Amino acid sequence: xxxxxxxxxxxxxxxxxxxxxxxxxxxxxxxxxxxxxxxxxxxxxxxxxxxxxxxxxxxxxxxxx
Numbered sequence: 001x002x003x004x005x006x007x008x009x010x011x012x013x014x015x016x017x018x019x020x021x022x023x024x025x026x027x028x029x030x031x032x033x034x035x036x037x038x039x040x041x042x043x044x045x046x047x048x049x050x051x052x053x054x055x056x057x058x059x060x061x062x063x064x065x
Contacts, residue, residue: 003063005031010057019059028061 006028010019023030035057039050 005063006061008059008061010059016057019057023059023061026061027064029064030059031062032060034058034060 006026008019008023008028008030010016014022020030035055038053038056040053042049042051
């Protein structure tokens with residue numbers, strides 16, 4: 001990744017707006033939003049099942065000129 005781009009993950013204790021504010025304070029503007037599901041493994045009757053736990057939100061930021 002180039003030095004003009006940086007990834008920002010929405011932390012568990014912050015809102016999307018707080019993450020965007022953090023990006024702005026560091027001098028970045030959002031150019032892309034990505035969402036990835038996070039799963040937990042649960043064993044039921046000897047089988048492993050993957051259960052959705054939460055959604056991970058990541059913003060790609062581009063450095064402001």
